[in-house]
Amino acid sequence: MSAASPLAGSPSASSPETVRLAIDTVRTLAMDAVQAAESGHPGTPMALAPLAYALYTKHLRHDPVAPHWADRDRFVLSVGHASMLLYGSLYLAGYDLPLEEIKNFRQWESLTPGHPEVHHTQGVETTTGPLGQGVANAVGFAVAEAHLAATFNRPGHTIVDHFTYFIAGDGCLMEGLSHEAASYAGHMKLGKLIGFFDDNGITIDGSTALTCSDDAAKRFEAYGWQVLHVYDVNDLAAVDAAIAEAKADTQRPTLIITKTHIGFGSPNRQDTAKAHGEPLGAAEIALTKAAYNWPGTEPFHVPSEALAHWREHTAQRAQAHGDWQTRWQAYQWAHPELAAEFERRMRGELPASLDSAFPTFDAKSGTVASRAASGVVINSIAPVVPELIGGSADLSGSNLTVVKGAEVFSATTPAGRNFHFGIREHAMGAIMNGMGLHGGVIPYGGTFLVFSDYMRPAIRLAALMGVQAIYVFTHDSIGLGEDGPTHQPVEHLAALRCIPNLLVLRPADADEVSEAWRVALHHRSGPSAIVLTRQKLSYHGEPARARAGVKQGAYIVADAAGHVPNVVLMASGSEVEIALAAREQLSGHGIHARVVSCPSLELFAAQPVEYRHHILPTGVPRVAVEAAHPVSWYRWVGDHGTVVGIETFGASAPYQTLYEKYGITADRVAAAATALVR
Template identity: 45%
Template sequence: MKRKGNKGKMGKIEESCVNALRILSADQVEKAQSGHPGMPLGSAPAVYELWAKHMRHNPKNPEWVNRDRFVLSAGHGSALLYSLLHLFGYGLTIDDLKNFRQDGSLTPGHPEYGHTMGVEATTGPLGAGMAMAVGMAIAEAHLGAIFNKPQFPIVDHYTYVLGGDGCLMEGISSEAFSLAGTLGLSKLIVLYDSNSITIEGSTNLAFTEDVCKRMEAFGFQTITIEDGTNLDQISQALIAAKAEKDKPSFIKINTEIGYGCPPKQGTPSVHGAPLGAENIKILRQTLGWADFEAFKIPAAVYQHYQDITQIKVKEEEAWAEMFQSYKKLYPEAAKQWEVYHQKGNAKSLLHDEQFWACENKPDATRNISGRCINYLKDIFPNLIGGSADLGSSNKSVMKDSGDFSAIEYKGRNLHFGVRELAMAGIGNGILLHGGLRAYVATFFVFSDYIKPMARLAAIMQLPLIYILTHDSIGVGEDGATHEPIEQLAMLRAMPNFTVFRPADAAETVAGWYCAMNSEKTPFALVLTRQNLPQYAGSGKKALAGAYIIDQTDQKKLDGILIASGSEVALAVAAKKELAKENIAVNVVSMPSMELFEQQSLEYKESVLPAHIRSRVAIEAGSDFGWGKYVGLDGAVITMHEFGASAPANILFEKYGFMVENVTETMKKVLGK
């Protein structure tokens, strides 16, 4: 280990501290007989130098609001992060490290936010951490612009993200970094572990670009560390990155995968498999690790990490003292700070008559959603969001709220450009940072692009709001490429994810109420482009996910029509026609299967009585998932192919979404 002018005791202890990270990482993988030792062995010097000398964090209070954020985008290297958290005193014990990748442990195979203290984001899909880091940097910049005062930089921290060749190959990183450069997010610092190895072999097989030139084109300052084992080079690079005030920084660190284990070093075999007992022995010998007992760390190493921790504690103490003075000098700003950071403050909307007020005229649910956003923005000043270049179509723009840009970070309207995947990842990062509520928006069919990051939001229990408009074949002339079919089923199939497809204005308001009150579940509002009628029976009942929107005489009840969104109108019209033939049906509006499933058995029975087996579900999407509600005796009127290019009314008729088909289907189910 090299550090200029530091050849004495400190140099030796630092070398031991770096090697402790390597040894612990290798031991975790070896004991589990599963994991990725290569990246931790190569990146240990960089993360040690960052965490020990440059990153502001307090292991005694891992949720300190002004801490620097560190995201391990290369989540397969989790053993390195767990070793850091153990040695810096974040609460992970040696026993936790010994339980690496075991059921119920605090050290799962990839880092999991909310599960392990000190883990800032759930990472695994390569590149995802890069986008989430950009979101964190956006949140820091916005909150700083809102709250910082002269001599009082209460929001003043960096976001560091470490990734490798795989993260840079994934398209999400390019999407996110292109936007980060455009926005001039100077407190974003990317560490690139460049070891030129992937699972299949040398990166030359598929990745020969000059990454630094790409990052320069995005608007980043680029720095190269030629020797990834040289602590002084690493330190100087981090100093230079923090000195840049107009651009984000990209630090390429030349490393060797599996460093310290000559039989494996620099080869693909060290990426994702245990070293093996003999190679573990060689690793210890090469690193000069005298004690060959697994998971054994010298007392001097622990003491050095503890000494560093004491310095970190003082950094938060200094900030806390500054914040107390800030509260005295700027009491109104301090009150606003509390508003931004409190949770569960949206329930008052339930009794807000103005929020629930709706005009009795046909309108598109995307328009109603836009009105909701512009009502909510004045109640929730920490609401921030935007669209993937579709703000005017998604009706997702907050009026008179400014645009977030490199010139003005106070703006609340985010412009993501045509980057749906990165947008969803950035939205996750904003929520992970804290202090803000966020929404993102695009056409519903492009939920295919956001799905991987929506899945991570669900895993992390982040209540990111998705505004997904143009929800069906009602898009019409744009044709099959823009008409969602299977997307409702796709999102509904995801655990801990709520889909809400409203039928009118009042249901749309109910959807926004649920979205704003969701604390641990991502929420998708699936909205129409075309106008829909309003219903006297809709409104707060929709909070239950499904309810009887048009009821017949229960004593004469023959069957049930179930629909969501625009197809509710079709069900209501069909009910009237069936009544002419003395067939009595209820119409159930089901905007959200997920919310309905959360209701009591008694409530669900009141909406869908078990003895009424004649049921027809109507939805302009895939039939997947409707079987549980219509049963073996029921039927569905849904889409069984992709759409076509034609006016919406032509398409609805073409695919059977017309009153005559609904009535005939119900009669067939009834055996009439």
């Protein structure tokens, strides 16, 4: 069909001409915005405009006036480079995104950045751009919906009942992450999850045939998804029918494979890689608008009838919000305690009783691996903070992340709190992001620290988005011993500490573990990584000092016994006890050392300068010790200090041997300190 032909299956309440005008407005805004910015991706918005129109005007339950209401449908644009599809739809639907912001696409401090950013632009549910992340985020949204529905809905009172939609492209389905997440979603029978595969056959390098001959339908069917087809995205009746069929299957997520033409309507760019990631050019835009029979001549022209049509239809969709409020009021009357709990969770407020639930330890219970202490903490606080849900990437017995006595989250027990993510670290991290963004839950997920590399893109996005997700990273150093260098992290602490807005906590004993969990639960503005040992640690016996010190990032564990310190020994985690042993050696040689435990360099850096100078006096030399790459510590030891660390891979041997062979010892720390003092 030609670009100007009436769309098949237009809603009977509107003329085909009005519908076409409404859809072409999305297309022309995308072309004009990319052209004005001199960068961007016009082709996919031009192709997918009919789908966006169908979703926002006919299927999504959303309210532009109240974009955050709890039971709205969620929409994820996994093909984040097609951001103008989303921005154009949000503007036309009536969100707080004026046309002036469309004109400022990709400009400094505009509400229309190159890729969608949650908490930045109203109506954007998650930050996308790295392909495949949005697919897994959508799975996380659907997981949270299923869990909260099972937890709060009661007979005759349904307050959680919404769908999650996503659009994925060829690149999303090429990325391994989407397969991890799709496999999980199919196994969990997430029937409220509906995805669209934009099957346009084009990538930046050219045809997808260059690199891919997959049968996406068979693959998703094998994952347990319902797979449907729309053979022309311009056929709105087919789009409507497919969505209706997807909604009807409550036992399977649905993938709707949707054939599109990238750069639709462009006489010289349609179905070419040229339409993907660069402006069409003024001449080609003029030709394309002529093919649309477009009524305007100036850029960013929005026909009044198109705008009125969009907003009339989205106002009808917003009626679902009013219907939900009526149901919510009935729920509040019938189940006041549950209603109050639901509101608390959705506001992100922690229970008032949580503070007293954190355990303290003694010499007997506290002389354990920090991963074991973490398991105790989780089970102490779990009854008080029911929104804390999570598990492990097939390592729950090693990460010690199980809530004892709680059910496992599954297709038959969606209210379960214990999650088995499978050997899918990347999907775990990205699904956790969707769960956290949805609201009502605080997700945590465990794996070995070395495998944080597998999920690093999701961690980075959690930090960028400010998602509260808690990572339980165990087996944190050469201290895991015999598994050897493939499983022994060396550079990972430094790599994680480099991620802006990620809070890294490496506690030194059981009380510090308890406080690390307290800090992580109160840290609402971003993710936290709690980094834990496999081997047993000594117990320092200072719970009150730990409680005050962990939240400040660093504190004095042992001072210079009435003397002005000659040297400061700094360490985190398992190396604090090595620093304490070095202090004893130094004391025997008349050198007075202060030992500072540094569970979080990020928190310490955020403290007032007076506190930092109190902990690390100016002019006093410093030695840092950590069984990891030393780069994190150079800032803190200064030009005249030194770091005892590891700059090579580990080896397979008992951990005591490894610490000796790699020089992470009290003798070496004492020698380094002596050299600085003498």
